[in-house]
Amino acid sequence: MMRIITKILHNTRVAQALTRHAPKAILPFAMRRRSRQKITLDTGEEVGLVLDRGTVMHKGDLLVADDGTFIVVQAAEELILRVTAKTPTQLTRAAYHLGNRHVLLEVGPGYLQLEHDPVLIDMLQRLGEISVQTIQHPFEPDAGAYGGGHKHGHDATFGDDYALAQAAYAVHEHDTGHHHEHTHTPDQPRYKP
Numbered sequence: 001m002m003r004i005i006t007k008i009l010h011n012t013r014v015a016q017a018l019t020r021h022a023p024k025a026i027l028p029f030a031m032r033r034r035s036r037q038k039i040t041l042d043t044g045e046e047v048g049l050v051l052d053r054g055t056v057m058h059k060g061d062l063l064v065a066d067d068g069t070f071i072v073v074q075a076a077e078e079l080i081l082r083v084t085a086k087t088p089t090q091l092t093r094a095a096y097h098l099g100n101r102h103v104l105l106e107v108g109p110g111y112l113q114l115e116h117d118p119v120l121i122d123m124l125q126r127l128g129e130i131s132v133q134t135i136q137h138p139f140e141p142d143a144g145a146y147g148g149g150h151k152h153g154h155d156a157t158f159g160d161d162y163a164l165a166q167a168a169y170a171v172h173e174h175d176t177g178h179h180h181e182h183t184h185t186p187d188q189p190r191y192k193p
Contacts, residue, residue: 002038004048005071007064008055014062014070022070025063028078029104029115029139032057041071059140075138082133083112083124090129097123104141113139 023041031039035051047065057063063071085091095112098105103120106113114120116134124130 002046002048003065003067003069004050005063005065006050008051008057008073009062009064010058011060012062019062019070019072022062022072024072024074025057026074026076027057028076029141032073032075047071056143059138075140077136077138079116080135080137080139081114081116081121081124082135082137083114084110084131084133086129090127094124094127094130097127106139106141113137114141115139 023043023045025039025041025047027039031037033056035049035053035055037049038046039049040046049063051057057073059073059075061073063073065071083091083094085094091110091112095105095107098112098114098120101120103114103117121132121134124132
């Protein structure tokens with residue numbers, strides 16, 4: 001019978017004796033952001049993953065199987081892009097353009113990393129003074145300002161996050177005199193000061 005994993009422990013320290021011989025789930029990022037799937041552990045065992053929707057697994061997280069045993073999450077090496085630049089300003093410019101495209105980014109000292117995408121390689125090279133390398137490396141993108149990455153109207157905390165963002169825009173408009181037009185769909189909450 002297949003073991004089922006329904007619990008994840010983020011940033012939790014447990015006695016090393018409990019995890020020293022624990023099996024590993026070595027997964028690329030695309031699989032670490034899927035909450036319902038079948039995965040194969042480094043032991044060859046297949047287990048079912050049934051986590052809360054929107055859960056993202058990170059290197060070092062512990063999965064708890066239905067029999068109470070731990071499984072250690074590891075980030076698999078995968079084909080990604082590493083972006084560097086001659087100046088911090090150019091690297092910031094690259095991050096700005098990638099952010100405008102809602103690209104998941106890993107930000108490191110002097111570099112950005114992102115999932116491999118030929119269209120983005122071309123865009124980045126057109127910026128000038130940007131170097132883009134294709135490498136094999138684990139990918140751990142930043143979670144984003146609200147801790148969960150990009151939100152959509154159907155996410156549980158979208159309303160709170162959206163209201164917070166609208167409040168920030170309202171303060172910005174008041175302080176700078178800049179006004180922006182925003183389009184809202186009927187199901188999106190609108191911040192009203």
